[in-house]
Amino acid sequence: ANDVLRVDKRGIEALQYGSVKGLPDLREVIVNELLAPKGIDAGPENILITSGGLEGINLLCQVFIDPGDVILVESPTFVHCVEIFEMFQAKCISVAMDEHGMVPEDLEEKIRRFSPKVVYVIPTFHNPTGRTLSLERRMKIAELGSRYDVLILEDDPYRDIRYSGEDLKPIRAFDRTGHTVLANSFSKIFSPGSRLGYVLASERVIEKLLDAKTATNSHTSMLPQVLCAEFFKRGYYPAHHRMICDLYRERRDAMIESIDRHFPVGTKRTFPDGGLFTWAELPGDVNTTELLAEATSDPEVKVAFVAGEGFFIEGGGMGKNCMRLSFGAVPPEKIRIGAERLGRFLKKKV
Template sequence: MFSRAVANATGNVIREILKLTQQPDVISFAGGLPSPDAFPGEELQEIAAQIIGKYKNEVLQYGTSEGYLPLRQFVAGWVKEKGIEAEAADVLIISGSQQGIDLLGKTFINPGDGILLENPTYLAAIQIFNVYQGKFNLVNTDEQGLIPASLRAAAEKSTNKLVYLVPTFQNPTGTTLSLARRREIAGMLEELGLVLVEDDPYGDLRYSGDPLPAIKAYDQQNRVVYLGSFSKIISPGLRVGFAIGPREILGKMVIGKQTTDVHTSNLSQMIIYEFCRQGLLTPHIASVREKYGRKRDLMLELLDKYFPEEVTWTKPEGGLFIWAELPQGVSSTELLQEAVKEKVAFIPGDCFFPAGGGENTIRLNFSNASPEEIETGISRLGKVMKKYLTCIQKK
């Protein structure tokens, strides 16, 4: 009855786990959700009213598939901060950066085509490329992100079209690709016959360390499609992201978008543009960084205080996630079942591994919970871990 593309597709594990966390009093570190207290609700409400009042005929009508021109122009100027040189014609507005992954899958991937992925990597990218029946070829990573030598070895061992990376505050690990590796990877794409999908939804959420240019900044061979988003810095519900890349590729993505949703919401695009045009974006990002930076610092402090000494974790300079590893042989899925009984939740890490593995890993989100919830939740989780590890050791 169903197509091969979706017959074996599975639902989003994170969305299923989030259903469990709807129980009363459950403290959730499971989702990748921005905190509601970071949403500029009053400003967006006022802007939306102004737009509908002044531009109701334009905003309520169909729009162009490429996106609202003033917003494309703003984005082209804004990304200069990341070292990217672009014009409005190089920008496609999309319904969240995740749609960009889907459109690139639709543009490039035939069944069996190779895709190079970090291991672990973003769950939705795994799901999307699975729908297009791509073949995953995995690349090794370390604390500085993707290892260029491993990328070259994997690319030379198999035929691939795309390499997909989240180079800055990676989901799920929180690691950041080093500057030297960004340059090296950009320089080898043409030789290896690859297009790089640089997914950067978290890059503006830096709490410590120095900002790094995008890989796209070193794209002399025009082989990088950069995906950005306003979801984590303004509002995920507005569903506004953007793609910057070679115009030939963007043209194919536009065709793909026309078969999906015709265009991104006019109202959402105009709200985002007005928010930016009125000079609200920069101070808002500063406010979000301050809120999330304090939460990151608090969670790291509490992990030291409450987690067993057998557990290790990353110390990300930004983003939304901390990645923890338990001893080998431990099941984080079993641990989750015990944690939910104690009213605390997280994401087991195995779902981020395209070819399996990672059963002893977990992803923790620090942005959505309040400081009080972080204190209580990490304390509960630490107790659950200690009890669970003791039981495992006795077996």
């Protein structure tokens, strides 16, 4: 950063106003280093730099969502995006998921029944479950967007932290009509504090998003854009990417091993091939929302998790026996200690 921000380098540029679309060389980095290897043919004109991944979703709602519009979401789904959708007075309706992601048959039936404006999907290392949408379903969802003239909002911030399994092309790679909009983030691969994200869309959609971006905040901060662009252009990303993937793989393995060893018999959990968390379903009629308060306050446990019920828009107790367990920021030795304490606590409750 000290070298990049010198006056004779990019220091002045980093503190000035910039393009609404975003820094040109950062958009080129996205196209050439992050999208092309995933099978996506795009140009810098298809990219809008945003203030974090969530801003792209907010801008899309500003442009396309009217009060009462239907948005189809996975069951369960990412809470913060539901909050954005509800802020624009959209009606969220759930679509079934299984171990391979959103179920296309249920999606098509809901499209026909509710005529949604948008389908919101997290295809890779899904939040909260860690599941990954299969290749066949990615192709099918892209095709459904085109056939029924529905926007597919592909939220894919975890895609680039895969550390096992087969890499899969994004839904956008199979879109032939411009109905799929890809929202992504630099938070997981560069810096969460930089608040950098991007949207990939057709030029028609990008032009509409530019109007909303201009009215919202003129452009994304130049300082993190310059630092991020130089981080990639100076060749730091490949080694950094290997390092974080190795780190998260070790922590994933510690978490999975510890759940299998210490949680109650009959517990079901996912095995994510990337990302930052796994999903556990406990046996019996337990309520993880109630257990959370006790687990975090009990001096013999002192372990936090995210209760599952809040990820289901349906209500009615859906997911009440589930929990999301995050491993990204916790060293393996602490994961093992925490999972053992939590498992011992849970065995007393089921």
